[in-house]
Amino acid sequence: MTSRRLALLGLAAATLAAMPLATLAQGYPDKPLRIMVGASPGGGTDILARLLAEKFAADFKQSVVVENRPGASNTIAAEVTARAAADGTTLLLATNTGQAIAPHLLKLKFDPLKDLQPVGLVAVMPNVLVVPATSPYKTVKDLVGAMGSGDLKYASSGIGSTQHIAGEAFALATNGKATHVPYKGSSQAHVDVISGEVTMMFDSTSSAMGQIRAGKFRPLAVTAERRAAELPDVPTLAEQGIRNADVQTWYGLYVTAGTPKASVDKLVAELGRVLKLPDVQARIKGLGGEVGTISLEQFSEMNRSEFDRYGKLVRDANIKAEGS
Known part of the structure; x- marks a missing residue:
């Protein structure tokens, strides 16, 4: 190889190395994407992930696959994302x-605040207290009256889930007792709720609405400041005299920390566009939720403040992971 050609190759390599990450990311995404979900198929997170995947695939002209990695309070999927290549494809x-x-209950091998880059808030869903349609409990008052026995069980989608926290907050607020039965996802818990194996469940409206509409769940209350639009006849816990038990579920999109800013910016813009689509808004509202409308900066602040808020709640209520 001639010295001139070597010099040209060296110049090209030097130019590429000096090129800012923003420039290198202009072609993003140039390969398939995957959306990690820390819950089983059929639950609220899975439903929203597949909705986003469909829209992203059409706009980015790339395949977008949803990968379910349930368990460990949604943190298995989070760890996969945290350890992935910082190229914006996971x-x-x-x-x-x-x-x-979960970070306040489990020993994690990653830092959710440092290893995951927020992209945006997707939706906020109230949790709804449900019992089987065949349950003898018709109201929250009926349920609270039976909790003194200590024989009742409540299901959740996992240790440290919002459903778990909601159940503990409810027990504290009512001075009642109920045994926590964790599952690897809402859809698995639904089977035992419907059969009566467990007494009740606090579930996000996004995953519970299907069973409510099918007549398999009886909703008794929503854990939010106001009634859910899709459940106008179901009162809030506060309306029934129970305070300090409002726990909602929010869904946010993240990417591996260190992903080039230009790629993150594209994702932020794409998520914002998708969340404004009428069919997407109708789908989220149909799940009983509210569409995320805050900026990336606001969501980043929320990400930090929620981490601190739930940490205090876990400590104040002395909530611990089973076996700890």
């Missing part, structure tokens, strides 16, 4: 379960 649709609660 996304995470997370909830406050994995981002704000």
Whole structure:
């Protein structure tokens, strides 16, 4: 090889090395994407992830696959994302379960605040207290009256999930007792709720609405400041005299920390565009939720403040992971 050609190759390599990450990321995404989900198929997180995947695939002209990695309070999927290449091809649709609660209960091998880059808030869903349609409990008052026996069980999608926290907050607020039965996802818990194996469940409206509409769940209350638009006849806990038990589920999109800013900016813009689509808004509202409308800066601040808020709640209520 001639010295001139070597010099040209060296110049090209030097130019590429000096090129800013923003320039290198202009072609993003140039390969398939995956959205990690820390819950089983069929639950609220999975439903929203597949909705985003469909829209992203059409706009980015790339395949977008949803990968379910349930378990460990949604943190398995989060760890996969945290350890992935920082090229923007591995996304995470997370909830406050994995981002704000589990880190205070489990020993994680990653830092959710440092190793995951927020992209945007997707939706906020109230949790709804449900019992089987065949349950003898018709109202929250009926349920509270039976909790003194200590024989009742409540299901959740996992230790440290918002459903778990909601159940503990409810027990504290009512001075009642109920045994926590964790599952690897809402859809698995639904089977035992419907059969009556467990007494009740606090579930996000996004995953519970299907069973409510099918007549398999009886909703008794929503854990929010106001009634859910899709459940106008279901009162809030506060309306029924129970305070300090409002726990909602929020869903946020994240990418591996260190992903080039230009790629993150593209994701932020794409998520914002998708969340304004009428069919997407109708789908989220149909799940009983509210569409995320805050900026990236506001969501980043929320990500930190929610981490701190739930940490205090876990400590104040002395909530611990089973076996700890």
